[in-house]
Amino acid sequence: MALSKIRSVRALTARGGGADYHDQGSGHWIDDHIATPMARYPEYRQSRQSFGINVLGTLIVEIEAEDGTVGFAVTTGGAPAAYIVERHLSRFLIGRDPAEYEKIWDQMYFSTQYYGRKGLVINAISGVDLALWDLLGKLRGEPVHALLGGAVRDELQFYATGARPDAAKDLGFIGGKMPLHHGPAEGDEGLARNLSDIGEMRARTGDDFWLMLDCWMALDVNYATRLATRAWHDFGLKWIEEAISPDDYWGYAELKRNVPRGMLVTTGEHEATRWGFRMLLEMDCCDIIQPDVGWCGGITELLKISALADAAGKLVVPHGSSVYSYHFVCTRHNSPFAEFLMMHPDANEVVPMFRPQLLGEPVPERGRLSISALDKPGFGVELNPDVALERPFPSQG
Numbered sequence: 001m002a003l004s005k006i007r008s009v010r011a012l013t014a015r016g017g018g019a020d021y022h023d024q025g026s027g028h029w030i031d032d033h034i035a036t037p038m039a040r041y042p043e044y045r046q047s048r049q050s051f052g053i054n055v056l057g058t059l060i061v062e063i064e065a066e067d068g069t070v071g072f073a074v075t076t077g078g079a080p081a082a083y084i085v086e087r088h089l090s091r092f093l094i095g096r097d098p099a100e101y102e103k104i105w106d107q108m109y110f111s112t113q114y115y116g117r118k119g120l121v122i123n124a125i126s127g128v129d130l131a132l133w134d135l136l137g138k139l140r141g142e143p144v145h146a147l148l149g150g151a152v153r154d155e156l157q158f159y160a161t162g163a164r165p166d167a168a169k170d171l172g173f174i175g176g177k178m179p180l181h182h183g184p185a186e187g188d189e190g191l192a193r194n195l196s197d198i199g200e201m202r203a204r205t206g207d208d209f210w211l212m213l214d215c216w217m218a219l220d221v222n223y224a225t226r227l228a229t230r231a232w233h234d235f236g237l238k239w240i241e242e243a244i245s246p247d248d249y250w251g252y253a254e255l256k257r258n259v260p261r262g263m264l265v266t267t268g269e270h271e272a273t274r275w276g277f278r279m280l281l282e283m284d285c286c287d288i289i290q291p292d293v294g295w296c297g298g299i300t301e302l303l304k305i306s307a308l309a310d311a312a313g314k315l316v317v318p319h320g321s322s323v324y325s326y327h328f329v330c331t332r333h334n335s336p337f338a339e340f341l342m343m344h345p346d347a348n349e350v351v352p353m354f355r356p357q358l359l360g361e362p363v364p365e366r367g368r369l370s371i372s373a374l375d376k377p378g379f380g381v382e383l384n385p386d387v388a389l390e391r392p393f394p395s396q397g
């Protein structure tokens with residue numbers, strides 16, 4: 001049955017948390033001396049905002065059908081991504097049937113390939129793709145997970161990312177992933193402090209809890225190998241995440257060969273498209289891939305990435321992504337659990353991951369979420385009307 005055609009596309013921006021979850025106020029755990037590739041410069045060590053981690057802000061894409069139904073999505077990208085959506089991508093949507101998401105994705109990707117392929121452009125494409133799936137679900141009166149083939153389990157299980165894995169354990173999560181605070185430029189003293197942080201957290205969580213480490217691209221292979229080996233043997237660290245540059249596929253393959261048998265290497269939140277993930281999979285770079293649904297190309301592309309991973313015997317556990325992850329993860333056998341990013345400034349209370357931008361954003365209770373909480377049309381959330389929005393490049397509609 002032909003669906004109502006697309007009549008307008010709007011790209012809006014918002015500041016203050018939400019999909020650009022690094023855009024938080026001062027004193028938040030997520031900006032507290034976390035190791036990064038920029039930590040080689042002492043002046044950019046204390047705060048990631050100091051080198052501009054939050055310059056983009058949130059992109060909101062709204063796609064309106066002729067019958068007035070509006071699908072929307074949020075991702076990171078702000079005004080630069082809004083320009084790409086309004087001035088470039090919208091031409092592939094206006095007057096089209098929202099069910100043509102394959103052809104629309106293909107046209108968005110190949111028309112931007114000469115300046116895109118990864119990063120900001122793929123964030124913009126992802127935002128459009130997710131808004132399209134939201135619209136499709138709303139027009140068909142079905143949740144996105146039903147459009148993807150339906151849930152393969154009754155509930156989702158979550159691990160939590162934040163500064164307080166011990167609090168995550170008390171809150172019922174299956175594991176806790178903590179940030180790394182010191183990079184190679186801080187030498188052996190920094191390495192000792194990193195190990196002592198992990199040891200202290202292990203003492204607080206006890207042994208019967210997954211403990212993981214997020215390195216946000218800060219390390220080199222040698223440092224990561226030393227850290228991982230000690231943290232595995234001394235503290236039972238379950239995985240080391242995004243240890244080195246996402247461009248260094250060779251380094252990841254080496255790290256995976258180097259870490260103790262049983263320890264997991266994970267990465268992929270800054271990787272994009274089936275071609276990027278094919279590199280990670282074919283070069284045997286990791287055990288779990290972690291595409292961010294708003295950065296990897298959206299649901300249309302994630303379906304392909306996930307099929308590649310499945311055939312390679314790897315798990316897909318999306319980075320963050322809130323509802324965009326939940327609707328996907330519940331439909332795949334090779335996505336057995338999900339990440340929950342703790343956006344409370346002290347990481348000791350559960351608050352919606354993309355707050356304050358979404359209304360109706362589900363959150364785990366005791367580390368779990370019933371699939372019935374996702375049984376609303378589209379992604380099942382609305383844009384919070386109290387959030388200030390701007391439309392920097394209105395082109396039509």
Ligand SMILES: C[C@H](O)[C@H](O)CC(=O)C(=O)O
Nearest residue numbers: 034161179214216319341
């Ligand atoms: C905590 C990490 O540095 C980053 O902010 C989030 C992340 O990489 C993750 O959730 O994974």
Ligand SMILES: [Mg+2]
Nearest residue numbers: 214241242269
């Ligand atoms: Mg990470």
